[in-house]
Amino acid sequence: MNAVLSGILILTGLGAIVWGGERYRSQFAKRDLIVGTVAGLGLIVLASAPVFYDAVGSLLNLESRVVTVSLLGNLFLLGVILYLFTVLRETQQDVAELSRNLSISGTATDARFDGGNHPIVVVMPAYNEAASIESVLSALPEQVADHPLEPVVVSDGSDDETALRAGDAGATVAEHPINQGQGGALRTGFKIAQQKDAEVVVTMDADGQHPVAELPNLVQPVLDGDADYVMGSRYRGVDRTGNGIIRKTGIRFFTWLINRLTKSGITDCTNGYRAIRGDDIGKFTLTEERFSAPELIIEARKNGLEIKEIPMVINEREAGETKKPQLGYAIGLTRTILTTWIR
Template identity: 55%
Template sequence: MVEALDLALGGVAVGILAWGFERYRTRFVKSDLIIAGALAVGLLIFVVLPGVYDSIGAALNIDGRFVLLSMLAQFVLLAIILHLLSMVRETNARFSDLVRNISADQAPQMDGGERTIFVVIPAYNEGKTITSVVKSLPDTIRGYTLQPVVVSDGSVDDTAENARYNGTVVVEHLVNQGQGGALKTGFQIALEQEADIVVTMDGDGQHPAEELERLVSPVIDDEADYVMGSRYKGENKTGNGVVRESGIRSFTWLINALTKSEITDCTNGFRAIRASGLEDMKLTEERFSAPELIIEARKNGLRIQEIPITIEERQAGETKKPQLMYAIGLTRAILATWIR
């Protein structure tokens, strides 16, 4: 019985090695050949040199090399799963980059020579509100020309059509990439057009345009590189429930503890950033961008300032953030950005 199993395992080892060789010969991906080779060698040692496994089993107080092989197989399976997950993440990242590059190429080339503030507005199915948002923006602020950029993030309504007002740059994602992905597209456009300051605001009308000058002034006056709006220093008219309010304060406390900051509103999307500060930020989050931007700003030594602002009720529609998954995603984003 044991000899038959050994023979079968030997055949499996040869088959795995042949598979890895064929994969490498076809795709030239070294990881496939390395994994196949390691598995094949491990099985061949088990068959040809059983004493090796017996010694390892004795050292670990495990009786029987087949028991040890079963345990090792589980570890190998876990390693393969983690490798596949890594490949999936890498593929998704490449796809997201492709979507953003295609979208960014839609933006027309601007005439240079002016000091500009690019206002990046990510919008997902905000057709009912986006027109009033872009219409509310001033043409200039303190000698800087304002250039709105609306990124319609896979919207299936008339968001893109309604955003085309008075020179607003409108680009569309073929598929939804999340708020973080839409912001990265807007940032890419702003940097390619040599913007001086980049502002982000929501497309639902919650951020009053009349507060833009106060938001960008610390950057213009060289008092800060990254200015955040805070509803808790200003006025919050949204009427968020206790759970959401507690969550925002908890996440803000966590960011402050991890980065030695003193912010009060970590999820606010109304912010102004010196464009040169964006160039060194490593932004990978597709859907939970707010904490990533703050932590990256701290890591890159940007001077962060918080100012009081007003958060209005949504002009139409409902929030698109599911509470439980949003909380889990935000926690992961904070810890992942801090540790990397």
């Protein structure tokens, strides 16, 4: 190796070490310090003591120094890429959390009950559901089982009049400035429900698929102490959604997978019509932004909640089209089920 190339490698290595040290000194970023130090030392050793790579190549049965350096370099590059993905994910989560907190801080969250029973809070994630949100909210009763009913609509980055119409219909409305997905919207709604001291938290869609008439059947087992987590099942009841054979097969497969992993006995893992005891919401570790249904079920099982499934009628959407992707939905559900089960 000629002197010029050696000098360039040494200077570059020193620069990487200095960068890592500066990042740690100013931001206490340990991972940046490690990346900079490892990269810098690797370049300096290559320039000043290349026989080191010959020794490593001998251990790996590699005859060429070039091959050894390329292999180690690619492994290091892969590590850096994974590190960058981790940083990106953490940044996205921080932005989402900030967005949710800002949404909640701008929302009136005081419970509206006076010395009586704690409210049943109905959380509705809504993304561009202006066409149906008013009719869904207007169908809600003022009370269920002697508990006041309080609807909370989380407008998840909607660019139509979802938030305006929900507010006009009397709901507590939180607005996400950017779309975070159903999971992110539910987490905002759950925080508001906790601030309202909810006895039971119900989640339902804003598109009219979940019949309001089923609300008493959904919440009563929780109020009676027979269950902590009640979910509806279209397969024990009536499915009017018009789902095709591919989607139905997919739902049954993912339900089977959850049952095998968690020793559950559910039949409809993607149903978003559920009732959860208010005091148990805070026990869940929720990180999933979009594919929230499996995460909630698995978290309920992990925390020892008594889960009950009841027959349910699920209707077709009142208006608009589904926001769920096809292939991406299957991949997302698989990832969510496995990561939630493992963690």
